[in-house]
Amino acid sequence: MVSEHSASDQSAKHRHRQEGPGKHIVAFIFSIVLTLIAFAAVMSSEVNKTFTYIILIVMAVLQVIIQLAYWMHMKDRGHLMPIIFLFGGALIAFTCIVMALYWVWW
Amino acid sequence: MSGHAHLDNKLPHQPELATLEGRNKVLGFWLFLGGESVLFGTLFATFLALRDQIADGKPGTELFQLSTVALATFLLLTSSLTSVFATQALHRHNVKSMVNWLIVTVVLGLGFLGLEIYEFFEYVHEGHKFSTSAFSSSFYTLVGFHGAHVAFGVVWITILIAQIFKKGLTVVTAPKIYVAGIYWHFIDVVWVFIFTVVYLMGKVG
Known part of the structure; x- marks a missing residue:
């Protein structure tokens, strides 16, 4: 190789x-x-x-x-910051989804 | 910078992380992907909230052609595999193999785009236009945004291939290839959500 x-x-x-x-x-x-x-x-x-x-x-x-x-x-090792960034984004995204659904269906 | 020592044919194993600039690029790109997940999250939120507002249009259960979506999914999943092969070739410093895998990735991406354009044409033909209903607007915005990301990735990787032919694999070009690979996988992960949430759940009703 x-x-x-x-x-x-x-x-x-x-x-x-x-x-x-x-x-x-x-x-x-x-x-x-x-x-x-x-x-x-x-x-x-x-x-x-x-x-x-x-x-x-x-x-x-x-x-x-x-x-x-x-x-x-x-x-792989050394991916703590990527994990924090991506999951930080995903958390906000998830909150947006829950908020929008609650807002519309309430 | 210490990175310059590597410019003469002797690349380190992970050339994308060899310089501070390269490391910052990779880290900054992950920050960008965090922002991208927020972008797609809001689009998904809009779609989920409005997907039953079909007005005079057809519902997803009648509209969606799962065979086209399945084929598109297969193309994009395969392109993710070929893109990871390109990254592995990058780590082996095998420029020829890397470029070949990148070309395969671009071709699969183009195939995916072709299917998506065909699919949208069919929907518009069946009366599912952008302004038909809240469902159709949020559908085209979400899926179209993903398609635009694929199109951007295709153009980006094509330009990178041209740059590799011109400049070769160095500690400067390696982070670009690596980051483009991460981008491509991210687009694939977003598609996993789209085919599950939009198409499959839309077909179930």
Whole structure:
């Protein structure tokens, strides 16, 4: 994979030994499977409405966790600030959603 | 700056974090993504609040074509995978492989955009115009904003590819590639919410 074998490259390779395509392909397969389950739940008429909603939300949450952790490298070290920023934004976003729904439906 | 020592062919393992400027770029980009999640949060809030206000238009249960959405989802998820491959190639300093994966990512992004444009054309044809109802306005604003982000990402990554051909992979260009990858994944994560909340939940009713 790495053509030059200088000392720094070797140590870099050693430190980031797990960084192969493998875990990303696994994450990809998981994403696809979760997506298929979500679409299948909606497309099949046999699942009732409330249960479909629950399936959809669970699949979306799992999928987002997988994508943030693996593809956006959040499980890697040194990502505390990114996590704070993104979840800070998500918290405000969530508050906006709850506020808008309450405002409209109240 | 210490970064200049790396400019002569010997890149560190993570060239995007080799200079203070690169580290600041990555950190600043996460701050930007925090702002982006607020933006999309407000659009989602508007959509969720107004999605039953269909006036004279069709409801989502009749309108949405899940097969098109499924295909678009598959394209975007795959492009996220190819974009992570590009970042891995960046870490291996394999410029050729990196550029190839970026090109695949751009092509998949274009495919997604093509499907979305086709889909919007169909909806407008069926009488679901931007001004038809509060539902249609909030739908086009939310999904269109996401589509605009994809279009921006396609243009951005295309320009980055051109810059890589011109300047090569350095501690200056590496943070740009890395940050574009993070952006692309973020757009993918937003799409996960859109296909779940807008299309699937809209189809369930």
